Amino acid sequence: MAELDTSSGGGKKGGKVRSKKSSTKVDLTAMVDLAFLLITFFMLTTTLSKPQAMDIAKPDKDEKNDQKLELRASQTMTILLGKNNKVAWYMGEAGKSAPEIQNFSQIRQTILDNKKKVKESTGKDIVMVIKPTDGANYKNFVDIMDELLITGIKTAPAIDDENILDNEKAFMKQQGIL
Amino acid sequence: MARAKVARKSTSIDMTAMCDVSFLLLTYFILSATAKEPDPLDVKLPSSTYKLKVPEKDISILTIGTGKVFFETAGPDVRAATLDKMAEQYKISFTPEERKRFSVIGSFGVPIQNLKKFIAMDGGERKKSGLETGIPADSLNNQLSDWILNARKSVAELHSEGMRVSIKGDAAEEYKTVKKIVDILQKQKINKFSLITTAEGGK
Numbered sequence A: 001m002a003e004l005d006t007s008s009g010g011g012k013k014g015g016k017v018r019s020k021k022s023s024t025k026v027d028l029t030a031m032v033d034l035a036f037l038l039i040t041f042f043m044l045t046t047t048l049s050k051p052q053a054m055d056i057a058k059p060d061k062d063e064k065n066d067q068k069l070e071l072r073a074s075q076t077m078t079i080l081l082g083k084n085n086k087v088a089w090y091m092g093e094a095g096k097s098a099p100e101i102q103n104f105s106q107i108r109q110t111i112l113d114n115k116k117k118v119k120e121s122t123g124k125d126i127v128m129v130i131k132p133t134d135g136a137n138y139k140n141f142v143d144i145m146d147e148l149l150i151t152g153i154k155t156a157p158a159i160d161d162e163n164i165l166d167n168e169k170a171f172m173k174q175q176g177i178l
Numbered sequence B: 001m002a003r004a005k006v007a008r009k010s011t012s013i014d015m016t017a018m019c020d021v022s023f024l025l026l027t028y029f030i031l032s033a034t035a036k037e038p039d040p041l042d043v044k045l046p047s048s049t050y051k052l053k054v055p056e057k058d059i060s061i062l063t064i065g066t067g068k069v070f071f072e073t074a075g076p077d078v079r080a081a082t083l084d085k086m087a088e089q090y091k092i093s094f095t096p097e098e099r100k101r102f103s104v105i106g107s108f109g110v111p112i113q114n115l116k117k118f119i120a121m122d123g124g125e126r127k128k129s130g131l132e133t134g135i136p137a138d139s140l141n142n143q144l145s146d147w148i149l150n151a152r153k154s155v156a157e158l159h160s161e162g163m164r165v166s167i168k169g170d171a172a173e174e175y176k177t178v179k180k181i182v183d184i185l186q187k188q189k190i191n192k193f194s195l196i197t198t199a200e201g202g203k
Helices: A029-048 A104-122 A138-150 A166-174 B016-032 B076-090 B096-102 B112-120 B123-129 B143-159 B175-187
Strands: A052-057 A076-081 A086-091 A100-103 A127-132 B059-065 B068-073 B164-169 B192-199
Touching: A029 B016, A052 A138, A076 A104, A076 A138, A076 A166, A086 A104, A086 A166, A100 A104, A104 A138, A127 A138, A138 B175, A138 B192, B059 B143, B059 B175, B068 B076, B068 B143, B076 B096, B076 B112, B076 B143, B096 B112, B112 B123, B143 B175, B164 B175
Parallel strands: A076 A127, B059 B164, B164 B192
Antiparallel strands: A052 B192, A076 A086, A086 A100, B059 B068
């Protein structure tokens, strides 16, 4: 297939009848094709199958160290993760502004809007507080961390699953997401 | 005048060398690819857009699903050293044969009391035996915490590196269960850990 007959066609004039020698060359093209296909496959699978990781840092939990950092109300947005894939969010202090219930598909826009608002009014970056409650599942938590990455929140979010305030709980119960 | 004859050259190229090289590479990639160990606990990972690669060395992976926790630490040397430390702590002795067998077991979820029986089985039986009830992680019998602590010590001794902890959680797992495990980590002052996710397409 890959070889063309390039012999000049002479040789019939010679008197001797030569026994026909068959070529010892094997056409390796197909074999090389196959080998490279397999190489490509193994290269891609070894590098692509590595799982991705998300780095999470939680606040240090030391019984002796009971310091609490106060966050400025004007630049804080708190997101509560509830059940049925719902979130509740509010700006500033708990109880002063009514939380709003949203889906995971809407929260991205909200984060972006609030980020812009905080930047315009205070000139500082927004601080996010994430409070996963017992009703939330693991996927919700990963999703919300992912949203923060997508919306480009640079400051490390505070992940607080200890201090869920009573009025936050009451609101979530009332809305049926706890 | 006679036309100058152009010598006709063969169009076939000698593929032997190319074939050699490509098979050499192929062999390399096959050998370097580590066989994927089957996960005893089937978890559906949540997806995210994070693009951090999980390191292969000096890491422990906690698999969380259906309320159970499975533990895995990377590297046969670390596994064997961790088992030694656990054996000492729980006053169970393991034979060199058992140590060797344990060092090739990936993720496992058996209480240490059943570990001897578990090691003696082969792959197929392990799954069927029903011994894999998850590693006890409650406050009275916190074997998980000991496994993590001993794995950290082993990594520090053998590789003089800090061990990373990764959590592989099922997407539908309740946050409560994950929090329980995270609390165990935080008790050991592990405040930074990674969550293993699958890559999300696009963006």
